Amino acid sequence: MVSLLVPAEGYSPKYGVLDTQRGIKLVKDTFQRYLADALNLQRISAPLFVFPSTGLNDNLNGVERPVAFDVKSIPGEDVQVVQSLAKWKRFALKKYEFEPGYGLYTDMNAIRRDEDLDNLHSVYVDQWDWEAVIHREDRTVALLIETVRKIYEVILETQKVVCEAFPALEASLPKDIHILTTQELEDRYPELTPKQRENAVCKEYGAVFLMQIGGRLKSGIRHDGRSPDYDDWSMNGDILVWYEPLQIAFELSSMGVRVDERALLEQCREAGCEDRLGLAYHKALLEGELPYTIGGGIGQSRLCMMFLQKAHIGEVQASVWPQEMLEECKKNNIHLL
Numbered sequence: 001m002v003s004l005l006v007p008a009e010g011y012s013p014k015y016g017v018l019d020t021q022r023g024i025k026l027v028k029d030t031f032q033r034y035l036a037d038a039l040n041l042q043r044i045s046a047p048l049f050v051f052p053s054t055g056l057n058d059n060l061n062g063v064e065r066p067v068a069f070d071v072k073s074i075p076g077e078d079v080q081v082v083q084s085l086a087k088w089k090r091f092a093l094k095k096y097e098f099e100p101g102y103g104l105y106t107d108m109n110a111i112r113r114d115e116d117l118d119n120l121h122s123v124y125v126d127q128w129d130w131e132a133v134i135h136r137e138d139r140t141v142a143l144l145i146e147t148v149r150k151i152y153e154v155i156l157e158t159q160k161v162v163c164e165a166f167p168a169l170e171a172s173l174p175k176d177i178h179i180l181t182t183q184e185l186e187d188r189y190p191e192l193t194p195k196q197r198e199n200a201v202c203k204e205y206g207a208v209f210l211m212q213i214g215g216r217l218k219s220g221i222r223h224d225g226r227s228p229d230y231d232d233w234s235m236n237g238d239i240l241v242w243y244e245p246l247q248i249a250f251e252l253s254s255m256g257v258r259v260d261e262r263a264l265l266e267q268c269r270e271a272g273c274e275d276r277l278g279l280a281y282h283k284a285l286l287e288g289e290l291p292y293t294i295g296g297g298i299g300q301s302r303l304c305m306m307f308l309q310k311a312h313i314g315e316v317q318a319s320v321w322p323q324e325m326l327e328e329c330k331k332n333n334i335h336l337l
Contacts, residue, residue, distance in 0.1 A: 003118040004312075004325055005246045006332045011311045014168040017335060023166055023308045024316055028300060030161045032128060034154040035298070036105060039147070041130055044092065046106035049079040055279025056091065058084035058227060064114045081111045084297055086230040087281050089131035090258065090290050098291070103132025108297065117321060119246060119312045120302070124319040127302075131258075131295030139257050139292055141211070144235050145179060147294060148209045151253065152177045152239065155303075162307045169309055172244060174206035181211045182223035194223045195249075202242040202249035211237035213254075214267070228267035229276060231256035245311060252303060255296020261286050312336060 015023065035041065050056045057066055057080050067081040082088070085108045092104060108129040115121045134143065156173060163169050180201070182194075189197045201208050214226030214233030226233060236256025243250035259267065264285055268274050276282050284290050304316040312329060314321060314336035321329075321336060329336050 003116065004328050004332075005119050005248070006328075006334075007245050007311055011245075011333050013311075013315065013333070013335065014309055015166060017337070019166070020308060020310075020315065023162065024304045026165055027158060027162055027304045027307050031154065031158045031298075031303060032105065034157050035128065035130065035151070038150045038154050039105075039130065039132060040102045041105040041132065042102070044096065044104045044106055046085055046092075046108060046129070047082060047088065048109060049081050050088065051077060052080050053077065053279065055229075055276060055281035056088045057082055058086050058230070064112060067111045067113055082108070083110050083112060084108060084125075084127075085129040086227070086295065086297070089129060089295055090230075090293050091281065091284075093131055093133050093291050093293060094289070098133045100133045100135050100138075100291075103130060103293070103295070105130035107300075117325065120248075120250070120305075122301070122313050122317060122319045124317060126300040126317060127297040128300060129295070129297050131293050133291045134257075134294055136260070136292045139232070139235065139260060141235055143294065144211075144237070144255075144257055145209070148177065148179070148237070148239065148255070151255075151298070152207065152209075155239075155252070158303070159307060166308070169307070172206075173241060177207040177209055177239070178205035179209045179211065182213055183217055185210065186217050186219060186223070190219070194221075197223075198240055198249035199247075202240050203247075205242075207239070207241045208249075209237050209239055211235075213237060215270070228259075228271040228273055229264055229282060230258055232259050232263045233267060234263075241306070243306060245309060250302070250306060251299070252306070253296055253298040256294070258293045258295060259285070260292060261288070 068078040070078050106129050108127050110125040112125055159171050163171050185197045213224050238251050239253040240249045240251050301313050301317040305313050312334050318337045
């Protein structure tokens with residue numbers, strides 16, 4: 001059984017495949033240029049795979065299986081396709097000697113074999129991963145919110161450029177982004193599931209930064225899973241918007257102030273992942289060898305899908321899909337690449 005949402009009033013794409021490809025290029029070229037200017041970022045090259053022993057791969061929610069393979073010229077250890085570059089970026093900032101107030105961004109391409117495929121989720125993940133060096137005293141919620149507002153302004157500026165180039169598209173985002181914590185959200189909607197809460201609050205405000213994801217709420221449950229070894233769960237969150245065509249909350253970005261030595265230890269203990277503390281990345285962090293940072297990931301195909309008002313992420317990226325989903329999409333005028 002495939003999970004496919006179809007717009008209630010039917011779906012007709014506003015632009016064909018070739019115009020969509022032009023739109024994808026415009027979105028990506030515009031957004032990354034504006035993002036780099038807003039956050040003082042420089043583009044650098046990033047790996048597609050890493051050695052597991054480094055501890056640099058992202059464990060996501062802790063249950064997803066990375067894609068691994070052997071390399072003929074490097075016997076004895078497999079390599080893993082990255083699931084994100086959250087930890088690798090911090091090493092790169094040290095390696096390239098970035099100063100506080102400056103950072104990097106990169107094109108992150110990943111394979112997530114355990115993803116549940118639907119309108120928004122693909123086996124193939126493409127995003128801008130970014131990371132910037134900060135002073136230890138700047139590890140604050142205030143800096144996090146300031147950075148969120150800068151990123152949201154870049155999103156609005158990109159929307160304006162895209163709508164001017166493609167007149168059939170409509171600007172749908174509000175001017176301001178509403179900020180609240182996962183605990184405030186649970187207090188407001190105690191009877192709803194975390195996903196239903198996101199839908200409710202995004203429908204009300206249009207754009208939301210939902211803070212403090214990873215730890216347990218008063219109810220004893222977690223709003224959502226987060227790996228314990230990169231975001232500080234007290235200073236992280238997701239940028240979510242209301243996506244009218246599908247009537248759902250739509251995550252554009254996950255980001256946060258990164259763990260310091262204390263947060264790494266506490267969160268790994270809470271998650272039962274203390275075995276990771278012996279890996280190279282974790283040891284370097286605990287020994288004070290890595291810079292303090294803030295960073296995140298911003299979905300490239302997600303942004304393209306939203307700005308070009310598509311019904312399925314497969315309309316803006318080439319991936320693989322179950323046969324049943326391909327047939328349902330074709331039946332509903334959804335043209336997957």
